[in-house]
Amino acid sequence: MEMPGGLPMADLGEDRDGLTLDRLHLPLGPALPDWPAGLVVRVALQGDVIQEATAEVLDAGHARPVPWPSGSGVARELDGLGRFLAIAGWTDAAARARGLRDARLADGASEQPDGPVVDLVRRVRRSRTLRWLIRGIPTGGSDVAALLETRLGAIEAMLTAPHASPISRPGVGELPELLVGAEFAAARLIVAAVDPETDRSPVAQEARHG
Numbered sequence: 001m002e003m004p005g006g007l008p009m010a011d012l013g014e015d016r017d018g019l020t021l022d023r024l025h026l027p028l029g030p031a032l033p034d035w036p037a038g039l040v041v042r043v044a045l046q047g048d049v050i051q052e053a054t055a056e057v058l059d060a061g062h063a064r065p066v067p068w069p070s071g072s073g074v075a076r077e078l079d080g081l082g083r084f085l086a087i088a089g090w091t092d093a094a095a096r097a098r099g100l101r102d103a104r105l106a107d108g109a110s111e112q113p114d115g116p117v118v119d120l121v122r123r124v125r126r127s128r129t130l131r132w133l134i135r136g137i138p139t140g141g142s143d144v145a146a147l148l149e150t151r152l153g154a155i156e157a158m159l160t161a162p163h164a165s166p167i168s169r170p171g172v173g174e175l176p177e178l179l180v181g182a183e184f185a186a187a188r189l190i191v192a193a194v195d196p197e198t199d200r201s202p203v204a205q206e207a208r209h210g
Helices: 073-087 091-107 115-126 128-134 144-160 172-179 184-194
Strands: 011-014 020-028 039-046 049-057 205-208
Touching (some): 020 184, 039 172, 049 172
Antiparallel strands (some): 039 049, 049 205
C-alpha cells in the first residue's frame, strides 16, 4: 500500500510470536553505492527484522555480462572485498582493495607483487573493530564473518595457485533465504558478503520468515 507521492505505508502482519505488528515494505536497489548492478531486493519489515524478501535483476537476460579475464581470480575477490569494506564503513581499506584490483587487471597478475595483497588480507583479518561490527550477523546457515574469512582465504590460495577454484557465489534466487530473519540494518552487509552472481536468475524469487 502506498501513500500519495509513492511513499510506503505500513500494513499489518503477525510476527513469529503471533503478535500483530505494523509491516513496512521497502526496496533496496537498483541504484545504491557498492550495490550489485541491477539488483532489486524488496523486503517486508516488522520492527527492524526482515520477514519477507524478494530479489530480482532488472533486465536480466538482456544485458550482456562482461566476464572477468582468465587468471583474474584475485582481482575478482578484491573487487568483492572492496565493496564489503566500503559498506562496513572502512573506506581507506576499501580504496586499497580497489587499487590493488585495478593494478592486477591493468598490468596482469604476474606483473604485480603479492606482498601488498597479503598485507591487506592480514590487516582486514586482524581488525578487531571489523570483527565486532559483523559478529553474529546470520546469512542462512553461515554468518557474515565466516563469509569474509572465506574470501580472505580464497585470495591467499589464489596468490599461490592463480588457477585455484574461485568462491562459489549464490545466484540471486538464493538471496531472499539469506536475508529473511536478519535485521534491516545488516541487509547491505549481507549482500556484500554474499556477493551474489547477478548474471543468473532473471525471475524474482521470494522467501518468508517461517
